[in-house]
Amino acid sequence: xxxxxxxxxxxxxxxxxxxxxxxxxxxxxxxxxxxxxxxxxxxxxxxxxxxxxxxxxxxxxxxxxxxxxxxxxxxxxxxxxxxxxxxxxxxxxxxxxxxxxxxxxxxxxxxxxxxxxxxxxxxxxxxxxxxxxxxxxxxxxxxxxxxxxxxxxxxxxxxxxxxxxxxxxxxxxx
Amino acid sequence: xxxxxxxxxxxxxxxxxxxxxxxxxxxxxxxxxxxxxxxxxxxxxxxxxxxxxxxxxxxxxxxxxxxxxxxxxxxxxxxxxxxxxxxxxxxxxxxxxxxxxxxxxxxxxxxxxxxxxxxxxxxxxxxxxxxxxxxxxxxxxxxxxxxxxxxxxxxxxxxxxxxxxxxxxxxxxxxxxxxxxxxxxxxxxxxxxxxxxxxxxxxxxxxxxxxxxxxxxxxxxxxxxxxxxxxxxxxxxxxxxxxxxxxxxxxxxxxxxxxxxxxxxxxxxxxxxxxxxxxxxxxxxxxxxxxxxxxxxxxx
Numbered sequence: 001x002x003x004x005x006x007x008x009x010x011x012x013x014x015x016x017x018x019x020x021x022x023x024x025x026x027x028x029x030x031x032x033x034x035x036x037x038x039x040x041x042x043x044x045x046x047x048x049x050x051x052x053x054x055x056x057x058x059x060x061x062x063x064x065x066x067x068x069x070x071x072x073x074x075x076x077x078x079x080x081x082x083x084x085x086x087x088x089x090x091x092x093x094x095x096x097x098x099x100x101x102x103x104x105x106x107x108x109x110x111x112x113x114x115x116x117x118x119x120x121x122x123x124x125x126x127x128x129x130x131x132x133x134x135x136x137x138x139x140x141x142x143x144x145x146x147x148x149x150x151x152x153x154x155x156x157x158x159x160x161x162x163x164x165x166x167x168x169x170x171x172x173x174x
Numbered sequence: 175x176x177x178x179x180x181x182x183x184x185x186x187x188x189x190x191x192x193x194x195x196x197x198x199x200x201x202x203x204x205x206x207x208x209x210x211x212x213x214x215x216x217x218x219x220x221x222x223x224x225x226x227x228x229x230x231x232x233x234x235x236x237x238x239x240x241x242x243x244x245x246x247x248x249x250x251x252x253x254x255x256x257x258x259x260x261x262x263x264x265x266x267x268x269x270x271x272x273x274x275x276x277x278x279x280x281x282x283x284x285x286x287x288x289x290x291x292x293x294x295x296x297x298x299x300x301x302x303x304x305x306x307x308x309x310x311x312x313x314x315x316x317x318x319x320x321x322x323x324x325x326x327x328x329x330x331x332x333x334x335x336x337x338x339x340x341x342x343x344x345x346x347x348x349x350x351x352x353x354x355x356x357x358x359x360x361x362x363x364x365x366x367x368x369x370x371x372x373x374x375x376x377x378x379x380x381x382x383x384x385x386x387x388x389x390x391x392x393x394x395x396x397x398x399x400x401x402x403x404x405x406x407x408x409x410x411x412x413x414x415x416x417x418x419x420x421x422x423x424x425x426x427x428x429x430x431x432x433x434x435x436x437x438x439x440x441x442x443x444x445x446x447x448x449x450x451x452x453x454x455x456x457x458x459x460x461x462x463x464x465x466x467x468x469x470x471x472x473x474x
Contacts, residue, residue: 001467008460034345034373059413059431075446078455085459090467111446138451142458149459153466 007088015080033074036108040069040115051119058119067119075111075141079104082145091156099152103145110144225324225348226305228380230398230415231294237263237281237415237432240422241292245269250285252277252424257409261424263432268292277427295417299400302382306350313351314339319371322347328356330386333393335365341379341396342371349397354384360403361386363393363410370396376413377433387418398433 018024037058044051050060059066082103086096114137122129233239238261240249250265250272260278266287284291310323313331319340331353333339341349353359361383370376379397381388387403390410398415399405405418411428424430447455 001464004463004467005460008456008463012456038373073446077452078447081452081456081459085456085463089463114446134448138447141446142451142455145455146458146462150462150466153463158470 004088004090008084011087012081012084015084016077019076019080029074029076032076033069036074036112036115037069040112040119043112044116044119058115060119060123067115067122069115073115075107078111078141078145079107082107082149085149086152089153095152095156099148099155102152103148106144106148107141110141114141225310225322225350227348227350227378228298228302228305228400230298232288232291233266233294233298233415233417234433235264236266236284236287236291236417237261237430238265238422238424239287239291239295239415239417240267240269240272240420241287241295241418242268242420243292245286247271248273248421248423250422251275252279252427254278254426256426257428258426259429261427261432262429266291267422277424278429281432295400295419299382299402299419302350302380302400303352303355306352309352309355313353320349322349322374324350324352326352326355327359329354329358330360330362332362332364333366333368338367338369340369340371341374343374345373345375345378347374347378349379351379351381351397352384353382354386354402357384359384359386361388361399361401363390363395365392367394368396369394379414387420 019029041051041058044058051058058069083100086099086103091099118129118133118137121132238250238252242249245268247269249269250267252261252265252272252274254260254276258277260280262280264281264284265272265279266284268286271285272283306324308324309326310321311325313325313327314320315331315333315337317336317338319342322341322343341347343349351361353361361381368379370379376396377398380400381397382400383402385402388399388401388405390407390412392408393410395407395410395412396414399417401416401418403419404421404423405416406421406423406425407416407427407430408425409428410430412430413433414430415432416422416424416430
């Protein structure tokens with residue numbers, strides 16, 4: 001268990017450090033943030049033509065309200081925490097890969113729903129926007145990641161990590 | 175700001191010249207290689223000063239600006255006959271009031287503006303030509319997609335019904351449109367569309383008319399207009415800025431949304447998880463992981 005905790009912290013710090021480097025920012029974080037605004041705008045324009053996206057900004061042409069999807073708004077940090085936990089937990093690599101893919105999809109899909117909902121809540125009422133953004137959606141994103149994590153653990157074969165825990169010097173991968 | 179699109183094409187062209195020269199006999203000739211190296215350098219140098227966004231100074235905060243040197247009533251006029259939505263952003267005039275008949279204005283009205291605003295407008299109008307002397311191509315009047323660059327017309331330009339210009343690029347790309355490089359040029363849009371493509375920003379698009387005005391009717395438009403005379407819009411959806419050396423007249427704006435409104439005051443940031451939430455999520459996952467491991471190791 002101590003091994004899981006140590007690995008979790010080390011991988012988490014490493015992933016966050018990599019995320020902050022300029023190459024990762026220019027190759028992944030900024031393009032994904034732009035894409036998130038674009039995906040959100042495309043989804044919204046299906047039923048509302050008065051929306052435009054430019055850069056990381058999603059704006060209503062009806063009333064000018066805009067939300068800016070900045071670094072930290074793109075769901076990447078939540079996904080990194082989930083990925084670090086899955087990499088640290090003793091499990092077969094195939095399960096890890098599937099879990100990471102499912103986790104990324106779940107977190108990012110919910111984040112798109114979050115962005116779109118906040119965009120409309122903000123147009124309706126700024127106080128409700130603040131409350132939803134500061135409390136409601138943070139809790140829902142955490143719950144989403146936690147549910148994915150628990151479901152993933154349940155799908156693991158029961159013997160996946162027991163030998164490693166029982167025999168710490170085993171050559172099994174972490 | 176400069177765009178990378180033109181630079182890429184110029185340097186790619188230079189690289190092609192080098193590659194073609196490499197395939198020719200005597201490719202190693204030092205003079206030939208020096209000439210090609212100079213061509214590559216020259217291409218890169220041209221790129222370095224392609225499409226420079228003008229410094230708007232204190233005018234950048236305005237969505238609509240009327241700058242009559244002799245301030246008169248009607249320097250800024252907004253009329254909503256019913257279908258309009260209004261002005262989203264700050265409105266400025268050199269007169270001591272604007273003429274507003276039913277327009278919803280979401281932003282402060284500055285009347286009169288400080289003297290520095292007028293001089294910053296003059297500087298921006300003068301500098302946009304000086305900073306962008308080379309034209310990438312002519313301003314198209316048929317439906318097309320434009321990469322970032324400097325587009326010019328010697329005289330007036332009319333973008334007519336059904337025409338759509340798509341400005342395709344990324345968030346830092348810049349488009350400059352110079353109308354009337356021959357000395358006189360008005361810009362007219364009627365039932366036309368100028369829209370952004372990709373992640374490009376309407377706040378990086380600049381239009382400048384020369385000794386003439388700008389008119390947009392029943393159109394969708396993007397960019398900052400630096401009109402050397404009047405600017406008039408009717409039933410037009412516009413993201414950017416409308417700035418006129420004389421009068422700015424809006425009828426049923428659908429709306430006009432300023433860049434400052436989008437980028438600063440109006441744009442709310444929406445972080446997914448705050449610092450404490452990230453710590454809490456990591457803690458929850460760790461606790462759940464511990465619990466699962468403990469349960470499984472205790473299972474017979």
